[in-house]
Amino acid sequence: MTEPTRRRRNLVHTDPADVALQDALDALTDPVRRSILRELAGEPDFTRACGTFDLPVSKATASHHFAVLRAAGLLEQLDKGARRLNRLRRSEFDARFPGLLALVLAEGPSTDHDRVTCRPGEAASVPDSAGAGRS
Amino acid sequence: MTEPTRRRRNLVHTDPADVALQDALDALTDPVRRSILRELAGEPDFTRACGTFDLPVSKATASHHFAVLRAAGLLEQLDKGARRLNRLRRSEFDARFPGLLALVLAEGPSTDHDRVTCRPGEAASVPDSAGAGRS
DNA sequence: AGGAGTGTACGATATCGATCGAACACGTTG
DNA sequence: CAACGTGTTCGATCGATATCGTACACTCCT
Numbered sequence: 001m002t003e004p005t006r007r008r009r010n011l012v013h014t015d016p017a018d019v020a021l022q023d024a025l026d027a028l029t030d031p032v033r034r035s036i037l038r039e040l041a042g043e044p045d046f047t048r049a050c051g052t053f054d055l056p057v058s059k060a061t062a063s064h065h066f067a068v069l070r071a072a073g074l075l076e077q078l079d080k081g082a083r084r085l086n087r088l089r090r091s092e093f094d095a096r097f098p099g100l101l102a103l104v105l106a107e108g109p110s111t112d113h114d115r116v117t118c119r120p121g122e123a124a125s126v127p128d129s130a131g132a133g134r135s
Numbered sequence: 136m137t138e139p140t141r142r143r144r145n146l147v148h149t150d151p152a153d154v155a156l157q158d159a160l161d162a163l164t165d166p167v168r169r170s171i172l173r174e175l176a177g178e179p180d181f182t183r184a185c186g187t188f189d190l191p192v193s194k195a196t197a198s199h200h201f202a203v204l205r206a207a208g209l210l211e212q213l214d215k216g217a218r219r220l221n222r223l224r225r226s227e228f229d230a231r232f233p234g235l236l237a238l239v240l241a242e243g244p245s246t247d248h249d250r251v252t253c254r255p256g257e258a259a260s261v262p263d264s265a266g267a268g269r270s
Numbered sequence: 271a272g273g274a275g276t277g278t279a280c281g282a283t284a285t286c287g288a289t290c291g292a293a294c295a296c297g298t299t300g
Numbered sequence: 301c302a303a304c305g306t307g308t309t310c311g312a313t314c315g316a317t318a319t320c321g322t323a324c325a326c327t328c329c330t
Contacts, residue, residue, distance in 0.1 A: 021242050025164045030318080031157060051276060061319050063278055082276045082327040099234025107156050165288080186306060196289050198308055217297040217306045 016073030016089055016096040024097055027072035032057055033065050034104050037074060040088045041105045049083035074101075151208030151224055151231040159232055162207035167192055168200050169239050172209060175223045176240050184218035209236075 027033060032055055039053055055062050066086070069075045073096070076087045093101050162168060167190055174188055190197050201221070204210045208231070211222045228236050 021169075021238060022164075022166060025160060029157075029160045029164050032318085034156075049276075057318085058320055059277075060279085060321075064318080067278085079277095079326095084277065097238055100238060103156060103232055103235060161287095167288085184306080192288085193290055194307075195291075195309085199288080202308085214297095219307065 011077055011079065012070075013076060014071050014073045016092040019073040019093075019096060021097070023072050024074075024093075024100065027068050027074060028100070028104055030065065030068075032061075033069055034107060035109075036065060036069060037088060037101070037104055038107065038109065040075065040086055041090075045087040046078055046080075046085040048086050049080075050086065051083070146212055146214065147205075148211060149206050149208045151227040154208040154228075154231060156232070158207050159209075159228075159235065162203050162209060163235070163239055165200065165203075167196075168204055169242060171200060171204060172223060172236070172239055173242065173244065175210065175221055176225075180222040181213055181215075181220040183221050184215075185221065186218070 028037075035055070036053055040048055050062060050066050051059075053062065055065075057065070066075070066077070066084075070077055074089060074093055076089055078085045078087070088101075090101065163172075170190070171188055175183060185197065185201050186194075188197065190200075192200070201210070201212070201219075205212055209224060209228055211224055213220045213222070225236060
């Protein structure tokens with residue numbers, strides 16, 4: 001036996017309750033990571049693999065971003081075959097930082113820093129209630 | 136007329152309504168800037184000059200932080216003599232990013248790497264609507 | 271078994287921002 | 301006016317991190 005080095009099975013998750021505000025902000029400050037969260041919010045849980053996201057970065061960089069989001073308690077991952085499925089930890093993260101995730105999800109789909117600084121007044125429509133409101 | 140009373144220094148303010156989420160997060164990600172906001176929240180408006188804050192940085196760096204906060208629509212400044220008084224733009228900023236400023240102000244007074252905040256047992260009772268039954 | 275697909279680990283680079291000291295500008299006070 | 305206090309601007313430095321290419325590990329498929 002050659003010591004099965006199962007790295008991929010070694011998925012370390014961080015409970016949102018244990019996340020410091022500093023780490024949460026660090027994770028959310030990156031526009032690529034926010035786009036991941038927004039894209040993930042539009043679909044059911046555990047239906048999107050890491051590779052199915054349309055990101056303007058390389059595969060290695062994308063993997064890094066997913067790891068950061070997981071470490072910040074923002075998403076839960078689950079290995080399904082060769083793919084790694086993702087789930088947005090809406091309610092848990094919102095319980096720790098009320099309203100924060102909702103702001104990210106309400107952000108314009110492509111508000112990197114190009115242009116389109118969304119008009120004030122039309123930025124309060126979340127596609128799916130981020131758990132902030134009552135069920 | 137060569138600008139009779141040119142307002143002393145050029146104070147450019149940004150309306151919180153015109154602030155992009157990216158800029159808001161960039162401003163709030165720095166721990167020194169968050170400590171400024173927290174300290175400012177404890178006192179009446181326009182009663183604290185920039186120099187009266189106890190910050191672990193030099194005078195030049197502190198000035199930079201105040202400029203960033205002002206540009207992010209987080210504080211309003213007013214020149215009074217040689218001093219520059221500050222006001223936290225609570226309601227305006229909260230109208231643009233509901234809950235965001237509250238998270239910062241609720242942060243522990245010295246949250247360098249501290250995770251005081253609230254008890255984990257208090258924020259863990261959230262009804263999970265998604266059927267992702269884990270451990 | 272072999273090959274393709276998916277994702278991570280690692281080392282290297284590059285860019286961005288926080289930081290500082292010094293010089294400057296403005297205002298008050300002696 | 302001179303001296304001092306307050307805050308900004310400038311130029312440089314330094315550390316963090318986003319990024320990439322490559323190599324590797326694991327899983328599924330034929």
